Amino acid sequence: AQSVSQHNHHVILSEAASLELGCNYSYGGTVNLFWYVQYPGQHLQLLLKYFSGDPLVKGIKGFEAEFIKSKFSFNLRKPSVQWSDTAEYFCAVNALLTGGGNKLTFGTGTQLKVEL
């Protein structure tokens, strides 16, 4: 079964600081990778996704992530955070199941707080 680990549970940054959130997954087969964001009081939104091709993917609101297959990692980055980036960030792995179908597994999440 696949698993996803996020190393940072709580991150506090000042505005304009750079952000990197770590994500590692464990699964030997074909996977697609995602970052979702959950702003306070709002529903989960897709931030970016990786299916294949260029391992550096760009998402909404200036976020990007790099897939490093050899490290089973999919870290999220943003050069300069804003107060409005305060939210919970979830890394997720969608993997094919041996019995058919697929399953989206989430990491434990990282609570990001950006201070003015």
Added chain:
Amino acid sequence: DTEVTQTPKHLVMGMTNKKSLKCEQHMGHRAMYWYKQKAKKPPELMFVYSYEKLSINESVPSRFSPECPNSSLLNLHLHALQPEDSALYLCASSQEVRLREQYFGPGTRLTVT
């Protein structure tokens, strides 16, 4: 339009009640999902429907009963729930069950008293 809608937004029910959660999408997606999210935790998969047929049940207790009346609608029937079932219940949809991105609804906040 990437909207998944869920009703009701909030639900309080007793342990002997029967209630239903509803989910709707009009994106033409053929896969729909139910997740359970406890406070400060990630969403956990409960059920997957593919082309209106149940394809995955993650060992969910029978007091939760999913139903997919058509390709746009997904219901979750609740009966004899326990207080520990209190959580945010999320519905999601995707084009099909093949590693595609999933779009989530706002959820129903369920409290079991």
